[in-house]
Each structure stands twice: as C-alpha cells, then as structure tokens.
Amino acid sequence: MSHIPLEEGVPGIRSLVMYRPDTGKPLYELAQVLLRDESPLSPAERELIATYVSHKNTCKFCASSHAAAARYLFDQESGVVDLVLDDYQSAPISDKLKALLTIAGRVQEDARTVSDEDVALARSFGANDRDIHDTVLIAATFCMFNRYVDGLATLTPTEDAAYAQMGERMGTIGYVLPQKPA
Amino acid sequence: MSHIPLESHLPGITGLLEYRQDSAKPIRELTQLLLRGESTLTEAERELIATLVSSRNQCRFCTTAHKSAADILLGESETCEMVINDFESAPVGEKMKSLLAIAAHVQKNGKNVTEGDVIRARNCGATDREIHDTVLIAALFCLYNKYVDGMASFTPTDPAFYKKLGERITTVGYNRLPGGYDQLKTQS
Numbered sequence: 001m002s003h004i005p006l007e008e009g010v011p012g013i014r015s016l017v018m019y020r021p022d023t024g025k026p027l028y029e030l031a032q033v034l035l036r037d038e039s040p041l042s043p044a045e046r047e048l049i050a051t052y053v054s055h056k057n058t059c060k061f062c063a064s065s066h067a068a069a070a071r072y073l074f075d076q077e078s079g080v081v082d083l084v085l086d087d088y089q090s091a092p093i094s095d096k097l098k099a100l101l102t103i104a105g106r107v108q109e110d111a112r113t114v115s116d117e118d119v120a121l122a123r124s125f126g127a128n129d130r131d132i133h134d135t136v137l138i139a140a141t142f143c144m145f146n147r148y149v150d151g152l153a154t155l156t157p158t159e160d161a162a163y164a165q166m167g168e169r170m171g172t173i174g175y176v177l178p179q180k181p182a
Numbered sequence: 183m184s185h186i187p188l189e190s191h192l193p194g195i196t197g198l199l200e201y202r203q204d205s206a207k208p209i210r211e212l213t214q215l216l217l218r219g220e221s222t223l224t225e226a227e228r229e230l231i232a233t234l235v236s237s238r239n240q241c242r243f244c245t246t247a248h249k250s251a252a253d254i255l256l257g258e259s260e261t262c263e264m265v266i267n268d269f270e271s272a273p274v275g276e277k278m279k280s281l282l283a284i285a286a287h288v289q290k291n292g293k294n295v296t297e298g299d300v301i302r303a304r305n306c307g308a309t310d311r312e313i314h315d316t317v318l319i320a321a322l323f324c325l326y327n328k329y330v331d332g333m334a335s336f337t338p339t340d341p342a343f344y345k346k347l348g349e350r351i352t353t354v355g356y357n358r359l360p361g362g363y364d365q366l367k368t369q370s
Contacts, residue, residue, distance in 0.1 A: 003300045003317075004310040020314060023215050026208035033205050057291065103332075111332035112240065119185045129186040133198075133333065136185075137205060140328035147321035150292025151284075152314065 003153045007180060011155045011162070012061035016148060018180045025177055027145075032175040034138050040131050044073035045097055046138055047170075048084055049104045053139045055085050056108045059146035061156045066142075068167025096125035100135040107139035184335045191367050193336040193343070194243040198329060200363055209325075213356040216319050223312055225352070226255035227278055228319060230265050231285045235320045237266045238289045241327035243337045248323075250348025277306035281316045288320035 006015035017024025035046045047070035054062035067085070071078035083091040088101045099122035106113045119132060157163065188197035199206035217228045229252035236244035245266070252262040264272035269282040280303040287294035295317065303313055338344070359365070 003295065003297075004314055016314075020311075020318075022219070023212055023318060026212040026215070029208040030205065030212070033208065037204065059292065107328050107332040110240075111328040111330075114185065114332045114334065116183075116185075130202075133186055133202060136332040137202070137329055140325045140332060143328055144321040144325035147288050147292040147324055148318055151288040151295045151317040151321060152292075153295070 001153065002155065003151075006152075006154065009155070010178075011157050012065065012149050013145060013154070014178045015154050016152060017177060021177065021180075028175045028177045030141060031145075034134065034141060036174045039134050040128060041100075041134060042073075043171075044070055046134070047073055048081065048093075048097070049101065049135060049138045050142050051081065052084060052088065052101055053104055053108045053142040054146050056105060057143065057146040057150075059150050061149050061154065062142065062146050064157075064160075064163040065166045065170065068163040069170035070167075072167045072171035094125070096122065096127050096131070099125050100127060100131060103132065103135050104139040107136055108143060111136075111140070185333050188333075188335060189363070190336075192363055193338050194247065194347075195326060195330050195335070196363060197335055198333055199358070203358075206358070210356050210358060212322060216315060216322060218355045221311070221315060222309065223281075223315065224255070226252055227274075227281075228315075229255060230262060230274070230278070231282065231316055231319045232323050233262055234265055234269060234282055235285055235289045235323040236327050238286060239324065239327035239331075241331050243330050243335070244323065244327050246344045247347050247351070250344040251351045254348050254352045275306075277303065277308050277312075280306045281308060281312060284313065284316050285320035288317055289324060292317075292321070 002015070004019070007018045010018060017027060035050065036043055039046065047066050051063055051066040051070050054066055067081050070081045074080055080092060084093060084101070088098055099118070103114055103118050103122060106118060114136065122132060184197070186201070188201055192200055199210065217232065218225060221228065229248050233245060233248040233252055236248055249262045249266070253259040256262065261273055265274065265282065270279055272279070280299070284295055284299050284303060287299060300313060
C-alpha cells in the first residue's frame with residue numbers, strides 16, 4: 001500500500017505525477033531531455049545507465065521499466081541489458097560505455113568517489129565532456145526517481161508483460177506526462 | 183578540479199546548471215515549486231529538509247548553501263546546526279521531526295521509509311501533501327548532491343560566498359537569474 005492515497009491501479013512514478021502534476025511536469029521534462037534529446041550517447045545507452053542505477057538502488061519499478069525500454073531500443077541486441085545487469089565488465093558493450101557505467105555506479109554509491117582516474121579512463125576510450133556530464137546527471141536523476149517511487153511505496157507490478165508494454169511506450173513516445181483518468 | 187571544464191566564477195551547482203541549460207531548466211523549475219511554491223510547510227522548514235539530506239550525503243557545497251538560506255529565513259543559525267547534528271533534539275516541532283526522520287530515510291534508500299514513519303508523521307498532524315513533498319524534496323537533494331560531488335565542482339571555503347548565495351536563494355529563489363550569470367563576474 002502506498003504511503004499516501006494515489007490513483008488506483010496506476011503504478012510507480014505515473015501515480016505520483018498524477019497526484020502532483022505541477023511537479024510532475026518538470027520531472028517528465030527532465031527525463032525526456034536527459035534520455036531522448038540530443039546527446040553523444042544513444043537513447044538505448046542512456047536507458048542502460050538509468051536501468052543500472054535503478055537496479056543498484058533496488059528500485060524494482062524503475063529498474064524493470066527502464067530495462068524494458070532499453071530492450072526495446074536495443075532491438076536485436078536486447079539480450080545485452082540482462083548481461084549488463086549481471087556483470088557489465090564482461091558484457092558485449094564498448095569499453096567507453098563500461099567506463100561510464102563505472103562512473104554511474106560510483107554516483108549511485110557516493111558521488112564523491114568518482115575519481116580523476118575514472119574520468120581519465122572514460123576519456124581514454126573516447127568519452128567527451130558531455131558523455132561524462134550526462135552520465136553523472138542521469139545517474140543522479142535516477143537516484144531521485146528511485147527514492148521518490150520507493151519512498152512513497154507506490155504500486156509495483158510483478159508481471160513482466162506490464163513492463164514490456166511500458167518499455168515499448170517509453171521507447172516510442174518517450175516521456176509524456178500521463179493524465180489522470182477522467 | 184572539476185571533472186569537466188566549468189565557468190570559474192560559478193562554483194558548486196551554478197556552473198553545472200549553466201553548462202547544460204536544457205537539463206537545468208526543469209531542475210530549476212522543480213526546485214522553485216518545491217522550496218518556494220505554495221505549501222503548508224514554511225520555506226525555512228523546506229530548507230531544513232534540504233540541508234539535512236545534503237549533510238547526510240556529505241555534500242559540503244549544498245549543505246553550506248542551504249544552511250545559509252535556512253539561517254536567513256529563521257533569523258538565527260542554531261536551529262539548523264542542531265537539525266544537522268541531531269534533529270530529534272533540535273528546537274523544531276514534533277511534526278517537523280517526524281518529517282525530517284522520513285527525509286533521513288529517503289536519503290539512504292526510499293524503501294527505508296516505513297509505515298511506522300508515516301503513522302508517526304500523521305499522528306503529529308502531517309498531511310498527504312506534506313509527506314509527499316518531504317519525500318520529493320529529499321529525493322531531489324540526492325540528485326543535487328550527487329550531481330555536484332559527482333562532477334567535483336569547485337566548493338568555496340569563504341563564508342562570505344555562502345552568505346551571498348543564501349541571500350540570493352532567499353530573495354530571487356531558484357530560477358535562472360534574468361540575464362544570466364555574467365553579471366556575477368564583476369562582483370567576485
């Protein structure tokens with residue numbers, strides 16, 4: 001049961017932004033800007049960072065929904081998502097993305113531990129300022145979303161099918177503020 | 183040294199928000215709504231929540247900046263100091279203590295907020311909106327703290343800097359300065 005009364009049957013972040021749409025609007029805009037707008041990282045790579053951080057925060061709703069979005073966007077290579085969650089260092093992804101996931105993981109644990117060496121390693125694999133900036137901000141943003149969703153104990157679906165549907169929506173229309181059912 | 187080049191006259195969060203303005207816009211808008219918009223919590227109470235979370239995340243820039251704002255709004259500096267050290271014995275109301283306890287749990291992990299925490303807050307008179315806003319403010323400051331420290335942005339040590347910053351965020355608020363931040367170059 002959620003800690004405050006929320007729209008019945010509506011899961012996770014969607015129930016919260018229906019509860020307070022004025023704060024929901026910038027929250028959805030931030031997700032759209034960071035995960036879909038122009039960036040040197042592809043939307044699939046950015047969803048992978050969001051998934052990895054949510055997984056480390058043990059936020060089942062965010063981890064499952066963003067994993068589903070990442071699978072949708074990786075398309076033929078959708079298997080990469082679970083390999084990354086299992087052990088990203090041995091997953092079939094670029095060295096640059098591995099170095100960025102290391103940075104994201106440190107931001108999730110304690111951001112002060114992002115070291116000059118972590119950043120130098122990412123740069124040695126071709127990461128630029130924007131790659132590094134966006135990785136840190138996506139990781140920090142998901143530390144917010146995960147805490148918001150779990151801190152109010154929102155509804156978390158258990159069926160994979162519910163997340164597959166969300167992932168397809170996130171992969172096609174992106175982050176559009178949901179409206180309360182009339 | 184920050185992990186990417188940032189404007190040298192804009193330490194802490196400001197240089198980051200100026201570096202990427204399209205992502206800064208919704209972050210600023212959210213902060214202005216939560217900390218300055220309509221609420222049954224006072225601006226000072228909301229700054230106390232921001233300060234407690236920032237201090238638990240050991241983000242020196244955000245802790246000092248928001249303590250400065252809280253001190254200005256409260257007209258004294260002892261309360262915020264005590265909230266940071268031990269909020270259960272600080273001179274704030276029982277409702278505020280219960281909300282600070284929720285914020286402290288959110289800082290660690292959202293799932294640490296228990297039914298018991300929420301019942302305590304309700305017994306002290308907290309409303310749904312106050313519980314909601316406490317959780318979202320705490321979550322938002324985890325974003326800020328991690329953004330600032332994860333990019334290793336410059337953290338000034340001069341108290342005068344934070345006094346000026348506290349004055350800015352208690353008068354202008356969290357919106358981008360009209361005309362941007364080049365005007366601050368000449369002041370420093």
